Amino acid sequence: MLMKTVNQLSAAAPRSHVMLLAPQMHSGKVLCACQVPKDSALLPASDWAVAVCRHFGGSGGGSALVAKGTGSSDDIPEALKWAEQFARQTTQR
Secondary structure, eight states, X not given: OHHHHHHHHHHHSTTSOEEEEEEETTTTEEEEEEEOOTTOXXXXXXXXXXXXXXXXXXXXXXXXSEEEEEEEOSOHHXXXXXXXXXXXXXXXX
8 A cells, every 4th residue: 555655646746756754553663655756767766765764674666767665653644754865865866
């Protein structure tokens, strides 16, 4: 369901980098899904998902365009802030 939502948002805004995090109350994990534009050479989706999930003690993977993973965080706003900061720093290189 999370990946489907990421796909819908990316279709609605094809030039946008999209990442969603969803807490899983039963497991304490956070699901991460992301998608980037085809011309996003500086920020592959797989690099973004892996960095965010590793930052929160998990793992991720995927392709340059679409990726997902899991991690652990009880502070979703902080996790999103970190993910955005990583993306901004990476794309400004």
